[in-house]
Amino acid sequence: MKTxxxxxxxxxxxxxxxxxxxxxxxxxVAEGLCCVxxxxxxxxxxxxxxxxxxxxxxxxxxxxxxFPPHAAFRHFEGNSAAHVKASxxxxxxxxxxxxxRLGLGRxxxxxxxxxDGPRTRQYTVTVLGTAQNAQPAP
Amino acid sequence: MKTxxxxxxxxxxxxxxxxxxxxxxxxxVAEGLCCVxxxxxxxxxxxxxxxxxxxxxxxxxxxxxxFPPHAAFRHFEGNSAAHVKASxxxxxxxxxxxxxRLGLGRxxxxxxxxxDGPRTRQYTVTVLGTAQNAQPAP
Amino acid sequence: MKTxxxxxxxxxxxxxxxxxxxxxxxxxVAEGLCCVxxxxxxxxxxxxxxxxxxxxxxxxxxxxxxFPPHAAFRHFEGNSAAHVKASxxxxxxxxxxxxxRLGLGRxxxxxxxxxDGPRTRQYTVTVLGTAQNAQPAP
Numbered sequence: 001m002k003t004x005x006x007x008x009x010x011x012x013x014x015x016x017x018x019x020x021x022x023x024x025x026x027x028x029v030a031e032g033l034c035c036v037x038x039x040x041x042x043x044x045x046x047x048x049x050x051x052x053x054x055x056x057x058x059x060x061x062x063x064x065x066x067f068p069p070h071a072a073f074r075h076f077e078g079n080s081a082a083h084v085k086a087s088x089x090x091x092x093x094x095x096x097x098x099x100x101r102l103g104l105g106r107x108x109x110x111x112x113x114x115x116d117g118p119r120t121r122q123y124t125v126t127v128l129g130t131a132q133n134a135q136p137a138p
Numbered sequence: 139m140k141t142x143x144x145x146x147x148x149x150x151x152x153x154x155x156x157x158x159x160x161x162x163x164x165x166x167v168a169e170g171l172c173c174v175x176x177x178x179x180x181x182x183x184x185x186x187x188x189x190x191x192x193x194x195x196x197x198x199x200x201x202x203x204x205f206p207p208h209a210a211f212r213h214f215e216g217n218s219a220a221h222v223k224a225s226x227x228x229x230x231x232x233x234x235x236x237x238x239r240l241g242l243g244r245x246x247x248x249x250x251x252x253x254d255g256p257r258t259r260q261y262t263v264t265v266l267g268t269a270q271n272a273q274p275a276p
Numbered sequence: 277m278k279t280x281x282x283x284x285x286x287x288x289x290x291x292x293x294x295x296x297x298x299x300x301x302x303x304x305v306a307e308g309l310c311c312v313x314x315x316x317x318x319x320x321x322x323x324x325x326x327x328x329x330x331x332x333x334x335x336x337x338x339x340x341x342x343f344p345p346h347a348a349f350r351h352f353e354g355n356s357a358a359h360v361k362a363s364x365x366x367x368x369x370x371x372x373x374x375x376x377r378l379g380l381g382r383x384x385x386x387x388x389x390x391x392d393g394p395r396t397r398q399y400t401v402t403v404l405g406t407a408q409n410a411q412p413a414p
Contacts, residue, residue, distance in 0.1 A: 047179075047228075047230075048179050049179040052214065054214070058212060058221065063222070065208060088226055090228060093228075093229065103139065103175060106177075107179050108177060108229070128266055
């Protein structure tokens with residue numbers, strides 16, 4: 001398990017694909033599963049398009065519209081909407097690993113989603129599976 | 139890892155339970171975890187009731203109501219609502235495998251959710267765990 | 277795979293963290309992944325804050341507001357909103373295991389979410405990875 005850190009803005013979807021692939025490289029696993037995990041309760045992980053940055057921007061906008069603050073919220077910190085979004089997107093993403101590469105689709109990236117920043121955050125990468133076969137002897 | 143294909147309609151939840159179980163059978167894994175993964179950014183995977191088809195129909199209806207198109211969306215392709223639904227349901231489902239069978243509940247099925255079809259789509263099935271024990275010698 | 281049971285109220289988020297950690301202990305796995313799975317279609321699992329109980333209360337409130345019953349729902353059992361919430365939160369949570377402990381954040385707990393109770397429910401805990409190394413001989 002590898003722990004990585006990032007500094008977030010107030011609200012954002014930070015593309016962490018390259019960092020996760022580097023952790024997969026380090027693990028030496030060729031075939032298996034990679035689990036990226038967010039140990040925070042007002043942030044989350046998701047997989048979506050990382051080609052047009054307007055996609056992430058629209059997702060954050062839509063989540064703000066669909067999960068607004070409510071006058072009836074009681075949590076004393078006043079960030080309940082961020083907790084709701086964290087549960088809706090989820091604390092973990094799992095991606096297959098094949099030939100040592102994340103099995104992401106052509107337009108997919110892995111995003112760390114901040115709903116209550118700015119903060120110093122972390123996430124972990126765990127890779128399970130079988131190691132790269134040694135090259136067959138000539 | 140096994141890759142499977144399907145042809146989707148404009149919007150639908152396609153029951154892929156049998157195809158996923160067949161991939162588990164092929165893997166030879168008896169005890170472990172099965173991860174089904176969707177490499178697209180306007181489609182997703184979910185687990186829900188596959189007995190009454192009205193459940194899937196109601197889920198799609200509710201997602202359409204809760205995550206509508208917004209005039210403020212900027213993504214040039216105009217399918218941001220589909221990207222939002224993809225992140226809300228998620229790109230992967232993980233199901234335990236026991237005695238070679240998916241550990242689904244009695245009413246559960248695995249669905250490929252199309253939010254921006256019709257398209258030719260794919261998904262992958264990765265199974266990790268321990269193989270069926272050989273019969274002990276007599 | 278270990279199966280655990282609980283009796284739920286009409287709607288609630290029941291903290292099952294201690295039970296899941298006990299199942300991890302029993303598994304003997306030191307480094308790997310723990311998958312908690314809900315085999316029901318109107319309940320789900322999530323990870324969020326378990327320090328202030330108002331967080332769970334606010335999440336249930338917000339889900340009720342964001343995914344209300346609709347007159348257009350057709351499922352004959354009348355609990356479609358519960359099915360929608362089950363798919364939005366998801367049937368499984370995956371958490372890394374390190375040194376035999378769930379890799380949860382300081383404020384995180386694992387919750388069984390009931391959206392259509394009271395009922396007798398169950399969930400399973402599957403742990404994959406490598407066992408605790410024996411102490412090296414002196």
